[in-house]
Amino acid sequence: EAGVVQSPRYKIIEKKQPVAFWCNPISGHNTLYWYLQNLGQGPELLIRYENEEAVDDSQLPKDRFSAERLKGVDSTLKIQPAELGDSAVYLCASSLESPEARAYNEQFFGPGTRLTVL
Amino acid sequence: RKEVEQDPGPFNVPEGATVAFNCTYSNSASQSFFWYRQDCRKEPKLLMSVYSSGNEDGRFTAQLNRASQYISLLIRDSKLSDSATYLCVVNKEDDYKLSFGAGTTVTVRA
Numbered sequence: 001e002a003g004v005v006q007s008p009r010y011k012i013i014e015k016k017q018p019v020a021f022w023c024n025p026i027s028g029h030n031t032l033y034w035y036l037q038n039l040g041q042g043p044e045l046l047i048r049y050e051n052e053e054a055v056d057d058s059q060l061p062k063d064r065f066s067a068e069r070l071k072g073v074d075s076t077l078k079i080q081p082a083e084l085g086d087s088a089v090y091l092c093a094s095s096l097e098s099p100e101a102r103a104y105n106e107q108f109f110g111p112g113t114r115l116t117v118l
Numbered sequence: 119r120k121e122v123e124q125d126p127g128p129f130n131v132p133e134g135a136t137v138a139f140n141c142t143y144s145n146s147a148s149q150s151f152f153w154y155r156q157d158c159r160k161e162p163k164l165l166m167s168v169y170s171s172g173n174e175d176g177r178f179t180a181q182l183n184r185a186s187q188y189i190s191l192l193i194r195d196s197k198l199s200d201s202a203t204y205l206c207v208v209n210k211e212d213d214y215k216l217s218f219g220a221g222t223t224v225t226v227r228a
Contacts, residue, residue: 031214040126042205042218043162058214091161097214107216109161 002026005109008024012116018080021113025073025094032069034077034106035091043091043109049075050097079115089116119144122219124206129224131196138192139222141206150216151182151189154205156221162205165191198227 005024006081012017025032030051046065048056051072060067064083069075079086093107124141131137142149149196151168166173168189179192189208193200193221 031204041220042122042207043216044218045215048214095214106164109163114159 004092004094004108006090006110006113008113009111010116012118013082014118015084018078019082019115020076020078021036021090021092021115023075023077023110024093025075025092025095026108029094029096029108030072031095031097032075033093033095034067034075035093035109036110037089037091039088046077082115082117084117087115089114120219121145121217122206122208124219125227126220126223127223129222131197131224131226133226133228135196135198135226136192136194137224138190139204139224140188140190141219141222142188143188143206143208143217144187145208145210146187147210148187148208150209151180152207153178153180153189153191154207154218156203158202159193162218165204180201193224196224198226198228200224201226204213 007022032049034046036046037043047060047067049069052069067077089112091112092110095105095107096103122143129137133215153165154162155165156162166175172181172198177194181190203221205221207215207216
């Protein structure tokens with residue numbers, strides 16, 4: 001079974017330029033996450049989708065970041081305009097969650113997009 | 119104070135050695151605990167869940183101390199392939215948000 005797919009794997013842009021990342025979750029997974037990981041740090045949640053609904057975007061810097069998951073499958077994360085401090089790895093993860101389930105369901109991560117802003 | 123804190127290491131150990139490290143968490147409402155493994159420039163992958171009674175998975179043993187709010191991971195008979203960063207992860211009951219520590223780097227040398 002294919003894992004979480006992300007593209008591009010690497011992106012180098014100049015500051016103030018826009019950039020977009022794409023994620024295809026594991027087939028059947030209803031929950032999708034975007035994380036940001038800085039060097040030497042753990043991943044930090046940016047946004048979580050349950051199907052097509054963004055249920056937690058409290059950590060998403062909405063002045064420059066936006067995300068969508070229109071059909072409840074693939075998702076894109078956009079930054080416009082990018083700043084030097086946005087250089088990081090952007091990880092997408094997916095899981096199969098049930099509102100009735102109280103147990104944690106494993107999140108599967110994609111390989112990430114490594115963004116460098118010059 | 120960060121929600122999850124770990125000793126960043128690195129822990130440099132010879133093959134066959136035992137290495138152990140802890141992480142502490144600040145939110146007493148945390149209910150689920152995990153260790154994730156992240157290889158250099160790769161994505162995190164679930165290594166094991168941590169249960170209240172402690173649990174083993176092969177050479178890996180995880181312990182939870184709720185009173186002191188810390189989790190430990192012990193690796194026995196270290197292999198070169200165990201070299202990685204180990205991320206301590208917690209979440210609260212009914213909350214799918216995971217809080218990651220910054221990771222503990224382990225390097226196993228031949």
